[in-house]
Amino acid sequence: MKISRQQFLKFFGLGVVSTALAEKFTLAWPKLASAREEINKMKIKKIEIFNFDIPLIEPFHIAIGTMTAANDVLVKIITDSGLYGLGESCPFAPITGETQASNIAAARAIREILMGKDPLAIELLMEQIGNIVHANPGAVAAFDMALYDLLGKVANLPLYRLLGGYRSSFETDITSGLNTPEKMVASVKDGLARGYRQIKIKVGEDPDLDVRRVKMVREAIGPDIPLRIDANQGWSVPQAISALKRMEPFNVQFVEQPVLASDISGLKAVRQQSPIPIMADESLFLPSDSTKLIREEACDYFNIKLMKAGGLLNSLKIAQVAAAANIQCMVGCMLESKLGLTAAAHLVASQKNIIFADLDGNSEHQVDPVIGGIKVEKGTIHLPDGPGLGCDVDPAFLKKMRAV
Ligand SMILES: [Mg+2]
Known part of the structure; x- marks a missing residue:
C-alpha cells in the first residue's frame, strides 16, 4: 500500500x-x-480532641436560648501515613441537646471505635459509631468532617469537587438575632453596608412584635433584598398562621421552623394556611426525618446542618432524598468557626439543589483561629483550592486549648 x-x-x-x-x-x-x-493500608494512628473555645463579641439570642461563647470541640484524626483530617463540633444545647462536656464524652467513645481503622471507609465507620448520632450529632459531625478532610487530601482534591463539584462560590445571608425592632434594623443595615445581599432575621417571640420586626426590616432594606425569617419553634400553630398571614405584604422568602420541632402535623397545618413557604429546620436532623417530612408534605424547604445530621455523609443523603422529592435546601450552621463553616460550604458547593446558604456563624467571633478555608467577600463565599477542607487550625491558638 x-x-x-x-x-x-x-x-x-x-x-x-x-x-x-x-x-x-x-x-x-x-x-x-x-x-x-x-x-x-492506611490506618488511623492517633486522635486528638480539644476544647475549642471562641468568645463572642455580643451574646447571640434566639427564641429558645442565648449563647455567650462558641464552646466547641476540635478533632484531629492522624493516620500512619502522616496525613491528618480536622473536624469541629459546635454544640448548641437549645437545639441539639448537646453540651461541650457531652460532646467530649461522646468524642472519647468515638475515638475508641475509630482507632486503628481504615479512615476512608466512612460509611462503615459511621455505621460503627451508630446511635451516638442521636444524642451527640455534633460530636459525630466533627469526626465525619475530619474523615472527609482526609478523603479529599488522599484524592488531592478540594472536597466539593469530590462530592459533586456543582459550583465554587455562592451567596450567604447575614443573620440578625432577636432584639428590639430598632436594634434589628441597625444590625441588618450594618450587614448591607458590609456587602451582604440576603438578610435573615430571628422572630418567634411575641407574634405582634414579630410582625413589627419584619415590617420595619423590610422598610429599611427596600423591596429587592431577599428577606427570610426564623421562628426557632417559638410560635403555637394558631400564632404562626396569624403572624405569617399578617407578614404577607412584606415579601418574606420563607420562614424557618414556625412551630415545635416534634409537631410535624402542626408544621403541615401551618404550611396549608401560610402565604409564606415553610422550611423545616429543628424538625430535620437525620435522613429518616427528611423522608417523614416529605411523606407528610409538611414543608417546602429543608435546612440541613452538619451539626444536626452528624456530618457530611448524612447531609448528602438528606440533600439527595430532597432532590428526588423536588425539594430545595438551605445549609445552615450554629456558631462554628471557619473550620466548620468551610465544611458546610463544601456541601453547598457540591449539590445542585442546595440553593440557599446561611453560613455566617463566625461573624460574631472575637477571633478567627483558622488558617485558609472559605473567603467571604461581600456576602459571597469562595471555596478554597487546597485538598480536603482546605484549611487548618492556627497552631498558636491550639496551644492555648486544653487537649482531652
Ligand atoms: Mg433555623
Missing part, C-alpha cells in the same frame, strides 16, 4: 505522541500503584 508524504507524517507524528504518552504512563503507573497500595 502506498501512502502520501502527508499521511506518513500524520501517522508518524501520532506515533511519536503515543510513544511519549506510553512512556509517561509506564513511568507513572508503578508510582500510582504503590501510592494506592499505601492508601489502602
Whole structure:
C-alpha cells in the first residue's frame, strides 16, 4: 500500500505522541500503584480532641436560648501515613441537646471505635459509631468532617469537587438575632453596608412584635433584598398562621421552623394556611426525618446542618432524598468557626439543589483561629483550592486549648 508524504507524517507524528504518552504512563503507573497500595493500608494512628473555645463579641439570642461563647470541640484524626483530617463540633444545647462536656464524652467513645481503622471507609465507620448520632450529632459531625478532610487530601482534591463539584462560590445571608425592632434594623443595615445581599432575621417571640420586626426590616432594606425569617419553634400553630398571614405584604422568602420541632402535623397545618413557604429546620436532623417530612408534605424547604445530621455523609443523603422529592435546601450552621463553616460550604458547593446558604456563624467571633478555608467577600463565599477542607487550625491558638 502506498501512502502520501502527508499521511506518513500524520501517522508518524501520532506515533511519536503515543510513544511519549506510553512512556509517561509506564513511568507513572508503578508510582500510582504503590501510592494506592499505601492508601489502602492506611490506618488511623492517633486522635486528638480539644476544647475549642471562641468568645463572642455580643451574646447571640434566639427564641429558645442565648449563647455567650462558641464552646466547641476540635478533632484531629492522624493516620500512619502522616496525613491528618480536622473536624469541629459546635454544640448548641437549645437545639441539639448537646453540651461541650457531652460532646467530649461522646468524642472519647468515638475515638475508641475509630482507632486503628481504615479512615476512608466512612460509611462503615459511621455505621460503627451508630446511635451516638442521636444524642451527640455534633460530636459525630466533627469526626465525619475530619474523615472527609482526609478523603479529599488522599484524592488531592478540594472536597466539593469530590462530592459533586456543582459550583465554587455562592451567596450567604447575614443573620440578625432577636432584639428590639430598632436594634434589628441597625444590625441588618450594618450587614448591607458590609456587602451582604440576603438578610435573615430571628422572630418567634411575641407574634405582634414579630410582625413589627419584619415590617420595619423590610422598610429599611427596600423591596429587592431577599428577606427570610426564623421562628426557632417559638410560635403555637394558631400564632404562626396569624403572624405569617399578617407578614404577607412584606415579601418574606420563607420562614424557618414556625412551630415545635416534634409537631410535624402542626408544621403541615401551618404550611396549608401560610402565604409564606415553610422550611423545616429543628424538625430535620437525620435522613429518616427528611423522608417523614416529605411523606407528610409538611414543608417546602429543608435546612440541613452538619451539626444536626452528624456530618457530611448524612447531609448528602438528606440533600439527595430532597432532590428526588423536588425539594430545595438551605445549609445552615450554629456558631462554628471557619473550620466548620468551610465544611458546610463544601456541601453547598457540591449539590445542585442546595440553593440557599446561611453560613455566617463566625461573624460574631472575637477571633478567627483558622488558617485558609472559605473567603467571604461581600456576602459571597469562595471555596478554597487546597485538598480536603482546605484549611487548618492556627497552631498558636491550639496551644492555648486544653487537649482531652
Ligand atoms: Mg433555623
